Amino acid sequence: MNLLQLQENLREAVIATARSEFNVELETVASEVPPKIELGDAAFPVAFELAKRIKQQSGEKSNPRQIAERLKSAIEKIEAVERVEVAGAGYLNVFFNRAAFLIESANAAPLPKLNASDDESSPKVCVEHTSVNPNKAAHIGHVRNAVLGDTFIRILRASGKRVEVQYYIDNTGVQVADVVIGFVYLENMSLADIKELNEKLIRENKTFDFYCWDLYARVGQAYQTDENLKAKRGEVLHLIEEGNNPTAELADYVVTRNVECIVATMERFGISYDLLPRESEILHLHFWTRAFEEMQRRDVIKLETSGKNAGCWVMPIDSHSGNDEHEADKILVRSNGTVTYTGKDTAYQMWKLGLLGLDFYYNLFHTYGDGKKIWITTADAIQQDAGVPKFGNNETVYNVIDSRQSYPQEVVKKGVATIFPEKGEAASVHLSYEMVALSPSAAQELGFEISEEDKQKSFIEMSGRKGLGVKADDLLNRLEANALAEVEKRHADLSDEEKRKTAHIIAVGALRYFLLKFTRNTVIIFDFKEALSFEGETGVFCQYSAVRANSIFRKLNEPDSAFKIQDLGLEKIAEIFNAEDGNDIWSMAILAARLEETIVQAANANEPAILAKYTFNLAKAFNLFYHNHKIIHEENEAKRQVLIAVADLTRRNLTAALDCLGIEVPERM
RNA sequence: GCUCCCGUAGCUCAGUUGGAUAGAGCGUUCGCCUCCUAAGCGAAAGGCCGCGCGUUCGAAUCGCGCCGGGAGCACCA
Numbered sequence: 001m002n003l004l005q006l007q008e009n010l011r012e013a014v015i016a017t018a019r020s021e022f023n024v025e026l027e028t029v030a031s032e033v034p035p036k037i038e039l040g041d042a043a044f045p046v047a048f049e050l051a052k053r054i055k056q057q058s059g060e061k062s063n064p065r066q067i068a069e070r071l072k073s074a075i076e077k078i079e080a081v082e083r084v085e086v087a088g089a090g091y092l093n094v095f096f097n098r099a100a101f102l103i104e105s106a107n108a109a110p111l112p113k114l115n116a117s118d119d120e121s122s123p124k125v126c127v128e129h130t131s132v133n134p135n136k137a138a139h140i141g142h143v144r145n146a147v148l149g150d151t152f153i154r155i156l157r158a159s160g161k162r163v164e165v166q167y168y169i170d171n172t173g174v175q176v177a178d179v180v181i182g183f184v185y186l187e188n189m190s191l192a193d194i195k196e197l198n199e200k201l202i203r204e205n206k207t208f209d210f211y212c213w214d215l216y217a218r219v220g221q222a223y224q225t226d227e228n229l230k231a232k233r234g235e236v237l238h239l240i241e242e243g244n245n246p247t248a249e250l251a252d253y254v255v256t257r258n259v260e261c262i263v264a265t266m267e268r269f270g271i272s273y274d275l276l277p278r279e280s281e282i283l284h285l286h287f288w289t290r291a292f293e294e295m296q297r298r299d300v301i302k303l304e305t306s307g308k309n310a311g312c313w314v315m316p317i318d319s320h321s322g323n324d325e326h327e328a329d330k331i332l333v334r335s336n337g338t339v340t341y342t343g344k345d346t347a348y349q350m351w352k353l354g355l356l357g358l359d360f361y362y363n364l365f366h367t368y369g370d371g372k373k374i375w376i377t378t379a380d381a382i383q384q385d386a387g388v389p390k391f392g393n394n395e396t397v398y399n400v401i402d403s404r405q406s407y408p409q410e411v412v413k414k415g416v417a418t419i420f421p422e423k424g425e426a427a428s429v430h431l432s433y434e435m436v437a438l439s440p441s442a443a444q445e446l447g448f449e450i451s452e453e454d455k456q457k458s459f460i461e462m463s464g465r466k467g468l469g470v471k472a473d474d475l476l477n478r479l480e481a482n483a484l485a486e487v488e489k490r491h492a493d494l495s496d497e498e499k500r501k502t503a504h505i506i507a508v509g510a511l512r513y514f515l516l517k518f519t520r521n522t523v524i525i526f527d528f529k530e531a532l533s534f535e536g537e538t539g540v541f542c543q544y545s546a547v548r549a550n551s552i553f554r555k556l557n558e559p560d561s562a563f564k565i566q567d568l569g570l571e572k573i574a575e576i577f578n579a580e581d582g583n584d585i586w587s588m589a590i591l592a593a594r595l596e597e598t599i600v601q602a603a604n605a606n607e608p609a610i611l612a613k614y615t616f617n618l619a620k621a622f623n624l625f626y627h628n629h630k631i632i633h634e635e636n637e638a639k640r641q642v643l644i645a646v647a648d649l650t651r652r653n654l655t656a657a658l659d660c661l662g663i664e665v666p667e668r669m
Numbered sequence: 670g671c672u673c674c675c676g677u678a679g680c681u682c683a684g685u686u687g688g689a690u691a692g693a694g695c696g697u698u699c700g701c702c703u704c705c706u707a708a709g710c711g712a713a714a715g716g717c718c719g720c721g722c723g724u725u726c727g728a729a730u731c732g733c734g735c736c737g738g739g740a741g742c743a744c745c746a
Contacts, residue, residue: 030688089726521675535695548705
């Protein structure tokens with residue numbers, strides 16, 4: 001019986017006893033982790049609630065402590081429970097059988113099951129993340145999005161779900177038109193010139209997306225003075241949307257190169273995708289037309305015949321009230337007949353949920369080192385590649401998008417739910433998060449001129465248009481260089497290859513943890529010192545703790561690894577836990593065993609930070625444990641074996657927790 | 670004007686089903702490498718949990734009202 005099952009049994013026992021003893025029907029029972037190990041392993045403040053309910057039902061006043069006493073005897077019957085105490089005003093504190101629990105945990109399958117089922121009949125969910133416009137390099141804000149999404153995927157998989165990962169490519173938007181304008185009108189380049197430029201950049205060890213980053217910023221500046229250039233925008237945009245012309249071909253090359261760069265950047269962070277759906281196919285395969293028909297059929301969209309929205313198709317949103325300045329209704333089709341972003345997104349969402357009745361065609365885009373494939377959509381049925389997995393048809397769709405897009409996301413969710421009431425709003429989840437902004441000093445550190453007004457602000461928003469931001473690859477390079485210097489200092493004997501690999505693992509660990517330790521709705525004000533830190537509450541701290549644990553096992557003698565903790569016997573183990581420092585050892589074991597419930601909690605709350613915090617606390621507890629107990633050199637043989645078993649449980653679960661956060665553990669560091 | 674988010678230690682943040690003495694990291698001060706990796710460990714100092722009222726046996730957490738900060742409410746994406 002694992003910890004989750006045990007806790008469930010305890011809850012059921014409480015509910016059953018409340019029913020039989022007090023005739024009260026409890027729907028849920030709150031359980032908590034006691035603040036101190038001396039107060040037990042699980043606590044139920046349920047007696048207070050029961051006292052209230054009894055008073056409501058019979059008018060009799062009852063004492064919570066007495067209620068708790070009666071619950072106590074029922075819970076004590078559960079096998080894994082050692083004893084139960086009534087404490088304080090009426091807390092029910094449960095103490096587990098430590099020796100039995102340790103044996104059980106030592107033999108348990110590695111938790112969590114990090115490889116989700118590939119059984120095609122099991123329900124699948126979709127996580128869409130990254131959303132970098134394919135016209136420039138990714139910055140740290142995009143990495144927050146992707147790391148959040150990727151970690152959430154790992155959490156879902158750990159809790160047994162099948163997950164499809166998508167990165168939506170907005171290849172027909174104005175951002176793409178802007179950078180195309182840069183190439184064509186600022187640089188006077190043809191497609192052949194751009195291809196040549198790409199070759200040159202590769203030779204110089206530079207990247208195409210970084211080049212576009214600067215070019216895009218230059219276009220933004222040029223627009224401010226050059227009205228003619230700005231006028232070209234609509235024209236170029238139209239050509240790109242239409243397709244089958246030289247401008248569209250040039251745009252496609254630029255987009256594809258940028259996507260390749262962005263996918264490569266994300267791969268450095270341990271992030272991979274299954275499918276890249278493109279907006280051009282949403283248009284060319286008439287996804288919108290189909291969605292529009294459904295909307296008209298179900299009467300969720302109406303044509304405005306008068307007022308300022310005359311000629312537009314709009315969706316009424318009743319949760320928002322309008323006024324003179326702002327309409328409450330959301331426009332999905334403009335008066336000139338073109339579809340807004342929200343309209344296209346609604347059609348795409350319908351496809352993701354298997355509600356559209358249309359499908360894309362697919363081409364192979366890229367194969368990762370481990371053989372995993374990324375697919376990209378195409379409008380051309382004839383050119384479709386063989387061996388395409390089944391995409392779409394997801395039970396639930398998670399969209400990782402920043403909180404500024406809450407309103408359009410709400411429109412998409414409500415729209416889909418109105419057309420398909422049987423699916424409901426719960427099928428569309430907006431995994432929203434706050435942006436990564438720059439502190440004024442960080443912006444200055446990047447070499448930007450800061451206006452007096454901005455200096456007064458607590459943070460400055462990053463802007464691709466202005467070229468203001470910390471590029472993902474730049475930051476990772478800097479972290480790797482810092483980590484490499486530390487590795488050189490500590491482990492000069494390692495080969496250059498091993499040093500570089502270690503530095504990379506450390507750098508990724510530092511950055512992923514930095515982005516995950518904040519809860520989703522906290523604005524991260526980027527600070528170089530904090531992001532580059534390898535000490536304190538960092539991913540590196542967690543990795544270090546795991547490396548230390550592993551080094552114990554590397555140094556253990558052969559007989560130790562063959563030893564099974566159950567050979568020691570329950571009594572001997574219990575003796576160790578009952579000794580003076582027994583609580584200390586036990587608290588390490590029980591904390592490590594809480595990984596599975598933490599993953600469930602993080603999955604239910606859609607909050608990876610819960611797992612990040614737990615992982616840090618586990619690492620911290622292990623560092624203390626490591627400091628207080630000499631494991632290899634312990635003279636009491638029984639205690640030594642218990643310490644080994646607890647350390648082994650901890651390192652296994654610490655490694656699994658880190659894996660779930662997308663953080664690897666190096667051999668040495 | 671309307672909607673949403675935030676306000677907790679000097680700084681940056683956890684504290685999400687209401688529970689026991691409100692936590693962590695950084696920074697400051699002071700200790701700990703003859704011993705499984707000091708990217709570590711320990712100790713000290715540091716709090717009207719924005720303010721007020723309410724609900725409750727019990728409120729940082731729930732409700733209402735203020736104050737302060739942010740985002741959104743485009744025929745942009």
